[in-house]
Amino acid sequence: MRYMPHTADERVEMLAKIGVGSVDDLFVDIPEEARLDALLDLPRHASEMDVEKNFRTLAAKNVSPYSTPSFLGAGAYQHHVPSVADHIIQRSEFLTAYTPYQPEISQGTLQALFEFQTQVAMITGMEVANASMYDGATSCAEAVLMACRITRRKKAVLSGNLHPHYREVTQTTLQFTEFKADELDPTLTGSEDFTSQISKETACVVVQNPDFFGRVEDFSALADKCHEAGALLIVVVNEIVSLGALMSPGDMGADIVAGEGQSIGVPLSYGGPYVGLLATRQKFVRQMPGRLCGQTVDQEGKRGFVLTLSTREQHIRREKATSNICTNAGLCSLAFTVHMSLLGETGFTKLAAVNHGEAATAADALSAIDGVELINETFFNEFTLKLSKNAAEVVEELAARHVLGGVPVSRLIPNDPEFDNMLLVAVTETCAESDLTAFVAALKEIL
Amino acid sequence: MLNKQGRPTQPAESSTEIGQGSETYSGNKGLNLESPLIFEQGLDGRIGVDMAEPKQVESRLGSIARKNPIGLPDLSEPQVLRHFVRLSRQNYAIDSGFYPLGSCTMKHNPRINEKVARLAGLGDLHPMQPTSTVQGALELIDSLAHWLKTITGMPAVAMSPAAGAHGELCGVMAIRAAHEAKGEARTRILVPESAHGTNPATAALCGYKVDAVPAREDGRMDLDAFAEKLGPDVAGVMLTNPNTCGLFESDVKKIAGMVHEIGAYFYCDGANLNAILGRTRPGDLGVDAMHINLHKTFSTPHGGGGPGSGPVVLSDALSAFAPVPFITHGDNGFDLVEHQEGQAEKSFGRMKGYHGQMGMFIRALAYMQSHGSDGLRQIAEDAVLNANYIRVGLDDLMRSPFEGICMHEALFDDSSLKGTGVTTLDLAKALIDEGYHPMTMYFPLVVHGAMLIEPTESESRQTLDQFIGTMRYLLEKAKAGETEMFEQAPRFAPRRRLDETGAARHPVLRWVPETDEEEEKLSQAS
Incomplete structure (x- = not known):
């Protein structure tokens, strides 16, 4: 077996040195009745060539959104990943290192994390960010727990237009704690009214921008309302490219930003691994979950970086920790940092402008079709269409015509007739003119 | 009880002789190349990703189009590539050496x-x-x-x-x-x-x-x-x-x-x-x-x-x-x-x-497919074999808190270092100078000065022998009172011991421009 270096003779010699007769003697602590004598009922080892063939066969049974017109979004966005980003995360020294517990020989990972934290803080308009969370949805749940700790209050209010997975993950996470989250209903008309929801018990209000239906909104007034009541405003951003074109949550007065960073540098990969972003104000940092990288100096006075404030974390605080999280999304955060570095201010704002331009063009073209109505007054690169037919069925028919024509809202908000004909359509820089033409033609045929 | 011994680290009172006389103008030393923060390298107007010009459309961003700059640095592709390649070289990794970090199972990561x-x-x-x-x-x-x-x-x-x-x-x-x-x-x-x-x-x-x-x-x-x-x-x-x-x-x-x-x-x-x-x-x-x-x-x-x-x-x-x-x-x-x-x-x-x-x-x-049923079983056998090989290779010099056969990792306490003035942390840092990633230290908490060594099945006998030899050499040095090499360690890493206490006391968690309103805002907030 190519991954294991010992020869049969070496194994015998090593067993002799250990002072046992056979390898079975190393496993005597396993209760006799639970020991396996035969091999597991699984195939024997395979060559690299055969393994590759197996995966090519599986891949051939899927439709790649990069090889066909594709307009999928709903929290995960198809963008171009620069080859430098993918190359860097395959560098052995980044790929096969672990958590930087020994900072003297982990400065590469640590400096990259410090740069990541800075980039995330900058684009969200916040003062500090952590070294990443599992994904946007778990980051949202952790942000709510964090707000409850900070305010010592027990109730969160979730916008109905927050991504349904984010709402579900938050509810799942809170269900066995002393905290509770009230949800508003998703709505396609107008702004939500949080006034009646905010009280002296409210720890936080959670909104999303752009929201699940693609609309953008200024939450500055809501931030003021929250602060007057002693509550925090959490703003979720799951299309992070939007921040190249939009006022940042920090500028609106958000206290915590929970985001999904997948759009920058991270492949779609059927939903994971992604990179959760969490940013906040400096004064709340000790209530933050997850790893934090900080700047310091070494014995010779050279600048260096270490993991810091670890007294918040489970390996020190155990059951009193701010979170049970140990792993972060290290390599994905590196991909994010490399891609963001390549973009810079000029590229990031331009990428956002390109996305907005493509989306506006597509929205105009699609809404000109009979039986299609654009719901959004505002959007960044994703919008909701009301179709004259059931959207889930239309999406299947589009797929039969080799167009991945968006996400039916009913897939995420089932059993609500109001949304049955609603289709979420995302348009990014990867959309070619011919893709839009194909989409329009197919949709005309179906409706 | 949480064992806090050896952590966090404090920098020594005075600088050491090791670094002196070996400074360079650039801060680099041969193949040891530094890279400043990405934010210190930017110049407005460069770009690392080419793309088409945005379509001119009527904005649908409502009232919240971004008005303020973000402050991200602009760089070209080769600059970004070099920056991160330089950073990568300051990392230890399984691909470059033995990484016996107990309870983390640092094994070979196949490229297929x-x-x-x-x-x-x-x-x-x-x-x-x-x-x-x-x-x-x-x-x-x-x-x-x-x-x-x-x-x-x-x-x-x-x-x-x-x-x-x-x-x-x-x-x-x-x-x-x-x-x-x-x-x-x-x-x-x-x-x-x-x-x-x-x-x-x-x-x-x-x-x-x-x-x-x-x-x-x-x-x-x-x-x-x-x-x-x-x-x-x-x-x-x-x-x-x-x-x-x-x-x-x-x-x-x-x-x-x-x-x-x-x-x-x-x-x-x-x-x-x-x-x-x-x-x-x-x-x-x-x-x-x-x-x-x-x-x-x-x-x-x-x-x-x-x-x-x-x-x-x-x-x-x-x-x-x-x-x-x-x-x-x-x-x-x-x-x-x-x-x-x-x-x-x-x-x-x-x-x-x-x-x-x-x-x-x-x-x-x-x-899993690469290993199959036969290879999976061999993984467990070789992982346990390797851990026990290390255990017997060191057990005359170090104390295993628990007798007998171990599974995939060998655990030692710090009683062998008693009276030497060398701590588990010092020993770990000395291993860095020897070209190893240290074992897990001070965990599990139930063992004093714990050192948890997990070699995994990926390592050859030659690697294990060299590691055992290194550990024996270091333990003998410690017992012989040659403590300076431990106090000074690591001497050959990209950084000497870092001030973790200072980092926690005055957290600096992001870069800020040196003369900027941002900085003022931050200092006011904290």
């Missing part, structure tokens, strides 16, 4: 796994594509689930948890949901003192009181103390097996029986599954739930701290409570159950966005 994870039609699938267009992806996840269930002898598996601790959360939530379904409000979870910190933190997040069970003289959980703590208010036990001392809990079946007798559930922390692959199955040991760290046992890269993946195998008693989504087999092939209704009526909910860490699933399945 990286290759297949990037195939068009696997790495680039969108999570919300119609299921008719991702049948191969669902088949892949289903196939991985089959391997995991067969390896562990368990009837069900929840695939979505994103990491080990997230898997723990999944398992304990299933336990709580099962008790609630029976109308029982149990309040306590028993956790051995030697457990990973994630165990008690997870139990707390599920609303349970954590009751610590002491260890016996032989490093296993104290069964008498355990029996005394059992009661009708106990929801379950969280036991790592093999445990964090590198030992197999030989009373595991008895423990499972005692837990089940009082109507509680047995959560097994599967962090150390590597040691028992193909030699025993958790399902035969009475386990109700166990997470599997795909990034440990099944070689998905650790990536500097993540991403991980932590599927959880479940017993029949708990499987109905598994989180959504999961895969079913229908008339039209594979399908996804994504909501808490129908078949998933009892599900405790959703743990993350979409369907789990697909990128890690691909790599783990490629790893």
Whole structure:
């Protein structure tokens, strides 16, 4: 077996040195009745060539959104990943290192994390960010727990237009704690009214921008309302490219930003691994979950970086920790940092402008079709269409015509007739003119 | 009690002679190349990604178009590439050397796994594509689930948890949901003192009181103390097996029986599954739930701290409570159950966005297929062989707190360093100078000055011999009173010891421009 270096003779010699007769003697602590004598009922080892063939066969049974017109979004966005980003995360020294517990020989990972934290803080308009969370949805749940700790209050209010997975993950996470989250209903008309929801018990209000239906909104007034009541405003951003074109949550007065960073540098990969972003104000940092990288100096006075404030974390605080999280999304955060570095201010704002331009063009073209109505007054690169037919069925028919024509809202908000004909359509820089033409033609045929 | 000895580190009072006289103008030294922060290298107007000009359209951004600059630096592609290549060279990694970090299973990460994870039609699938267009992806996840269930002898598996601790959360939530379904409000979870910190933190997040069970003289959980703590208010036990001392809990079946007798559930922390692959199955040991760290046992890269993946195998008693989504087999092939209704009526909910860490699933399945049933068993055998080889190679100089055969990792305490003035931390830093990544230190907490060495099956005998030789050399130096090399260590790393205390006292968590309003704003805030 190519991954294991010992020869049969070496194994015998090593067993002799250990002072046992056979390898079975190393496993005597396993209760006799639970020991396996035969091999597991699984195939024997395979060559690299055969393994590759197996995966090519599986891949051939899927439709790649990069090889066909594709307009999928709903929290995960198809963008171009620069080859430098993918190359860097395959560098052995980044790929096969672990958590930087020994900072003297982990400065590469640590400096990259410090740069990541800075980039995330900058684009969200916040003062500090952590070294990443599992994904946007778990980051949202952790942000709510964090707000409850900070305010010592027990109730969160979730916008109905927050991504349904984010709402579900938050509810799942809170269900066995002393905290509770009230949800508003998703709505396609107008702004939500949080006034009646905010009280002296409210720890936080959670909104999303752009929201699940693609609309953008200024939450500055809501931030003021929250602060007057002693509550925090959490703003979720799951299309992070939007921040190249939009006022940042920090500028609106958000206290915590929970985001999904997948759009920058991270492949779609059927939903994971992604990179959760969490940013906040400096004064709340000790209530933050997850790893934090900080700047310091070494014995010779050279600048260096270490993991810091670890007294918040489970390996020190155990059951009193701010979170049970140990792993972060290290390599994905590196991909994010490399891609963001390549973009810079000029590229990031331009990428956002390109996305907005493509989306506006597509929205105009699609809404000109009979039986299609654009719901959004505002959007960044994703919008909701009301179709004259059931959207889930239309999406299947589009797929039969080799167009991945968006996400039916009913897939995420089932059993609500109001949304049955609603289709979420995302348009990014990867959309070619011919893709839009194909989409329009197919949709005309179906409706 | 938490052992704080040796941590955090303090820089020495004065600078040392080592660095003096060897300064260079550039700050670089030969192949040791520094790179300033990316923010210190930018110049407005450069770009590292070319793209078409934006279409001129009527803005749909309403009133919130961005007005202020962000402050990101502009760089070209070669600058960015060089920056990150330079940074990479300041990292230790498995590919470059021996990384015996106990309880982390730092094994070889095969490159075929990286290759297949990037195939068009696997790495680039969108999570919300119609299921008719991702049948191969669902088949892949289903196939991985089959391997995991067969390896562990368990009837069900929840695939979505994103990491080990997230898997723990999944398992304990299933336990709580099962008790609630029976109308029982149990309040306590028993956790051995030697457990990973994630165990008690997870139990707390599920609303349970954590009751610590002491260890016996032989490093296993104290069964008498355990029996005394059992009661009708106990929801379950969280036991790592093999445990964090590198030992197999030989009373595991008895423990499972005692837990089940009082109507509680047995959560097994599967962090150390590597040691028992193909030699025993958790399902035969009475386990109700166990997470599997795909990034440990099944070689998905650790990536500097993540991403991980932590599927959880479940017993029949708990499987109905598994989180959504999961895969079913229908008339039209594979399908996804994504909501808490129908078949998933009892599900405790959703743990993350979409369907789990697909990128890690691909790599783990490629790893399993490469090994097959014969290779998986060989993994456990060689991992345990290597750990014991290190144990006997050092046991005349160092003290194993627990006698006898160990599993996949060898544990030593610091009694061999007593009176030398050298601490576990110093020894670890001296290993850095010798070109190794140190072992896990000061964990498990139940052992004084613990050093936990996990070589994994990937290492050759020659590597182990050289490591043993190095450890012996260092221990002899320490015992001979040659402490300076320890106090000064690391001398040959990209950085000397770093001021961790200072970092925590005055946290600097981001770069700020030197003369900027931003800085003023920040200093006002803090």
